[in-house]
Amino acid sequence: MEPALLVLFVVFGLLxxxxxxFFGMGGSFLVTPALLVLGYPSRVAVGxxxxxxxxxSVIGALRHRDHGQVDYKxxxxxxxxxxxxxxxxxxxxxxxxAAGSADLVISVTYVGLLAAVGLVTLRDARSTGSSSVDLSxxxxxxxxxxxxxxxxxxxxxxxxxxxxxxxxxxLSGFLGVGGGFLLMPAMMYGLGxxxxxxxxxxxxxxxxxGAFGAFVYAKDGLxxxxxxxTLLLGSALGARIGASATSLVDxxxxxxxFAAMLLAGSLAVATKRIGATYGIEALSTVSIALxxxxxxxxxxxxxxxxxxxxxxxxxxxxxxxxxx
Amino acid sequence: xxxxxxxxxxxxxxxxxxxxxxxSIALYVGYxxxxxxxxxxxxxxxxxx
Numbered sequence: 001m002e003p004a005l006l007v008l009f010v011v012f013g014l015l016x017x018x019x020x021x022f023f024g025m026g027g028s029f030l031v032t033p034a035l036l037v038l039g040y041p042s043r044v045a046v047g048x049x050x051x052x053x054x055x056x057s058v059i060g061a062l063r064h065r066d067h068g069q070v071d072y073k074x075x076x077x078x079x080x081x082x083x084x085x086x087x088x089x090x091x092x093x094x095x096x097x098a099a100g101s102a103d104l105v106i107s108v109t110y111v112g113l114l115a116a117v118g119l120v121t122l123r124d125a126r127s128t129g130s131s132s133v134d135l136s137x138x139x140x141x142x143x144x145x146x147x148x149x150x151x152x153x154x155x156x157x158x159x160x161x162x163x164x165x166x167x168x169x170x171l172s173g174f175l176g177v178g179g180g181f182l183l184m185p186a187m188m189y190g191l192g193x194x195x196x197x198x199x200x201x202x203x204x205x206x207x208x209x210g211a212f213g214a215f216v217y218a219k220d221g222l223x224x225x226x227x228x229x230t231l232l233l234g235s236a237l238g239a240r241i242g243a244s245a246t247s248l249v250d251x252x253x254x255x256x257x258f259a260a261m262l263l264a265g266s267l268a269v270a271t272k273r274i275g276a277t278y279g280i281e282a283l284s285t286v287s288i289a290l291x292x293x294x295x296x297x298x299x300x301x302x303x304x305x306x307x308x309x310x311x312x313x314x315x316x317x318x319x320x321x322x323x324x
Numbered sequence: 325x326x327x328x329x330x331x332x333x334x335x336x337x338x339x340x341x342x343x344x345x346x347x348s349i350a351l352y353v354g355y356x357x358x359x360x361x362x363x364x365x366x367x368x369x370x371x372x373x
Contacts, residue, residue, distance in 0.1 A: 058348040218337035236351035
């Protein structure tokens with residue numbers, strides 16, 4: 001591997017690691033397009049993306065465990081329910097594929113979901129009275145046995161957790177993504193799990209699904225190990241920084257950055273799809289620029305917010321800019 | 325030394341996943357040791373002390 005490419009992979013890994021450690025999402029969502037741009041075959045890009053997500057999530061999960069931000073009971077229930085849901089989601093894709101409309105339906109659903117979750121999260125981050133608290137309180141009030149007690153003194157129906165895992169699993173299998181961007185808000189808004197614990201639990205769940213995905217692709221020789229190993233050099237440090245930042249930055253600030261990532265992702269997928277439909281090559285470049293631009297900006301904002309918090313709010317221009 | 329390429333594909337895949345896991349844990353421990361050694365100094369610098 002050329003030295004310039006090696007440095008690029010380490011730096012890119014560092015930025016993704018910060019986002020992953022902080023949000024519990026964004027691994028394959030960012031790595032796979034990057035590898036495609038660099039000319040790797042699509043299946044190798046997906047396989048290497050999954051192996052990278054697995055490695056980074058191991059580090060993120062260990063770090064969150066150190067901070068006491070993982071709920072193993074919730075992760076176990078979610079993993080089982082999501083595995084069943086993913087299988088069902090794949091069957092929906094197969095049916096749509098046979099009808100010849102899979103690509104369009106998946107793209108439109110992906111854009112709609114990213115935008116919807118992004119807008120709901122943004123609204124919640126900006127509002128003082130929270131409607132999401134009402135929703136999770138209503139969910140917690142439903143006494144459907146067996147009742148389960150989660151970290152953060154959250155008591156909720158185990159049946160509802162399974163149902164939520166099934167729905168997220170179906171969407172995840174349908175869209176062909178890890179599900180981090182769905183699982184984290186589902187736990188936060190649906191079950192009322194505190195944001196930091198939702199991130200930690202989400203990362204543990206991604207570790208398990210990432211390991212399985214990497215194994216499946218590796219069986220067909222579709223994982224570029226040197227690429228994964230180099231990206232991990234950066235992301236291991238980044239995941240540490242990102243996970244540490246979750247205990248410094250407020251829940252509402254986390255939600256604001258999360259919303260920004262989702263909205264940028266939604267716009268990127270929509271731009272790419274329009275470009276592909278109408279044969280406009282420039283839109284594909286715009287889409288890639290959106291993904292990479294959002295990565296640099298949001299990971300920079302996360303680090304800056306944590307540094308400002310360390311300085312007790314910080315009064316310099318950058319900190320004021322961040323809180324204005 | 326074991327020639328990994330001579331193993332069945334399932335075993336090769338397990339070796340690869342194991343290698344990624346081993347690297348991740350090694351990096352976690354390695355960066356953890358560095359953080360323990362210099363982390364507090366970096367925090368002090370960031371706090372402007």
